[in-house]
Amino acid sequence: MTSSVNPKDAPSAAPLGFQNHDHRACVAGALATAESRCAADGLRLTPVRRKVLELLLQEHRALGAYAILDLLREAGFGSQPPVAYRALEFLVENGFVHKVERLNAFVACAHPGRMHSPAFMICRLCEAVAEAPSAPARGAFGAAARAAGFQIERTVVEAEGVCPSCAAKGDA
Amino acid sequence: MTSSVNPKDAPSAAPLGFQNHDHRACVAGALATAESRCAADGLRLTPVRRKVLELLLQEHRALGAYAILDLLREAGFGSQPPVAYRALEFLVENGFVHKVERLNAFVACAHPGRMHSPAFMICRLCEAVAEAPSAPARGAFGAAARAAGFQIERTVVEAEGVCPSCAAKGDA
DNA sequence: CGCTACTTGTCATGATATTACATTTCAGTT
DNA sequence: AACTGAAATGTAATATCATGACAAGTAGCG
Numbered sequence: 525m526t527s528s529v530n531p532k533d534a535p536s537a538a539p540l541g542f543q544n545h546d547h548r549a550c551v552a553g554a555l556a557t558a559e560s561r562c563a564a565d566g567l568r569l570t571p572v573r574r575k576v577l578e579l580l581l582q583e584h585r586a587l588g589a590y591a592i593l594d595l596l597r598e599a600g601f602g603s604q605p606p607v608a609y610r611a612l613e614f615l616v617e618n619g620f621v622h623k624v625e626r627l628n629a630f631v632a633c634a635h636p637g638r639m640h641s642p643a644f645m646i647c648r649l650c651e652a653v654a655e656a657p658s659a660p661a662r663g664a665f666g667a668a669a670r671a672a673g674f675q676i677e678r679t680v681v682e683a684e685g686v687c688p689s690c691a692a693k694g695d696a
Numbered sequence: 697m698t699s700s701v702n703p704k705d706a707p708s709a710a711p712l713g714f715q716n717h718d719h720r721a722c723v724a725g726a727l728a729t730a731e732s733r734c735a736a737d738g739l740r741l742t743p744v745r746r747k748v749l750e751l752l753l754q755e756h757r758a759l760g761a762y763a764i765l766d767l768l769r770e771a772g773f774g775s776q777p778p779v780a781y782r783a784l785e786f787l788v789e790n791g792f793v794h795k796v797e798r799l800n801a802f803v804a805c806a807h808p809g810r811m812h813s814p815a816f817m818i819c820r821l822c823e824a825v826a827e828a829p830s831a832p833a834r835g836a837f838g839a840a841a842r843a844a845g846f847q848i849e850r851t852v853v854e855a856e857g858v859c860p861s862c863a864a865k866g867d868a
Numbered sequence: 869c870g871c872t873a874c875t876t877g878t879c880a881t882g883a884t885a886t887t888a889c890a891t892t893t894c895a896g897t898t
Numbered sequence: 899a900a901c902t903g904a905a906a907t908g909t910a911a912t913a914t915c916a917t918g919a920c921a922a923g924t925a926g927c928g
Contacts, residue, residue: 568894570906589884602908605885610906625797626852628884628915643837645846656840663835665815665853668828673860674817680798681837682852688845740925742875761915774877781916782876800884800915 551581557636558620567618572601576611577620577632586629586646586653624653626682631655641679647687654687723753729808730792739790744773748783749792749804758801758818758825796825798854803827813851819859826859 558577562569569577579595580587587595589608597603612630615621621630622642633642634655643658660666660679669676730749734741741749751767752759759767761780769775784802787793793802794814805814806827815830832838832851841848 568906570893572907604909606887607908609885614906625854643840645841645844645848647846648849654844654846656837656844658837658840660832660837660853660855665828665830665832665855668815668830669817669855669857672817672826672828673863674819674826674855675857675863676817676855677820677857678855680852680854680856681832682797683832683837683841683846683848683850684852685841685847685849691845691847740875744876776878777916778918779877 547584550584551578554581554620554632554636561637562618565618567614572596572607573611573614575599575601576608577615580615580621580630580632584632585651586624586627586631588627588629592630622655624682625680626684627651627653641681643681644683645687646682646684647690648684649686649690652687652689719756722756723750726753726792726804726808733809734790737790739786744768744779745783745786747771747773748780749787752787752793752802752804756804757823758796758799758803760799760801764802794827796854797852798856799823799825813853815853816855817859818854818856819862820856821858821862824859824861 555574555578558574559569561567575596576592579592589605589612592612593603593605593608596608601607612621612623616623616630619639620633620636622633622644623630624644624646626644626646631644631653641658641660643656643660645654645656646652658681660681661669661676666676727746727750730746731741733739747768748764751764761777761784764784765775765777765780768780773779784793784795788795788802791811792805792808794805794816795802796816796818798816798818803816803825813830813832815828815832817826817828818824830853832853833841833848838848
């Protein structure tokens, strides 16, 4: 399988994390990591969940829930929204996938296995999404939160702009 | 949930920015600031736009577009979604209102008049939203963006957690 | 006035997400 | 192997958030 399947959008060869890399190894490695961590933690990486993770890893860009749902249907899974949303909920809860709030879309985690609050750089031209390290709770914002007595549990950090590859092409 | 949407409610009972303040002065001041800046910049703060800003200032919390729309209808304005969305678009573009991506909701700017990238603290219990100072482009994230060659144009920084008042009440 | 750009009102539709409930699958037990 | 309770899945229906298209009104200006 996996030969067909292309949502009306960009090809899966396109935007990576802003830099080239061995995509096949990246996908295989992330899936293996997910599998072993699920085994270790008693989590069930069921076929739908595994498929959603695989799709997100292969596309290597942010996909909306309904785009994922289309791909799931083509792969023979259920095609109602809760199928996709439930798989995504599991994957997000366990850190294998992040939600990009700004796009209402989901992207495979670039650093699975470690706990972290993700930060994203989103290209407004090609929609590529790169995950960056970040520690928002340290720094000025964290200080403001502590001063206000606010207990941070989760953070969303997303930057919108132009990726190097689009900037090189002639920006605008 | 809890979008009570009652223009005659006492607004001072609602969640503020996590701290008490003179709400009437805060509303009046922000409206005056908006009016003078629009006059200075040749922007048209029309009745609908002014009303939306006033509503957001009075409520002093994040409101969804449809909650705003309900309030607009009660005030005698049009009641179709574009009415609210267009006013919000104007207000957001000009920095009078921010969108809270995490909530798909809108909140009046706490520091109008100055250009800034907003950062929010969102209480998951009472849904209060406080705006904090932040400079995400400085610090580790900004460094990562520069290293990657990514040109930041806009940032979203939102922390979810528990506000001091909910924490005092018995948290969980 | 008559032109133009902008704004507003409305209908229709699209995009994103959740509730509710029946059915199936799984792990652990009898 | 059959039983059981918890978890996962499939499906229909619905809720919530957002935009496109177009007609009608309004301000500023020659």
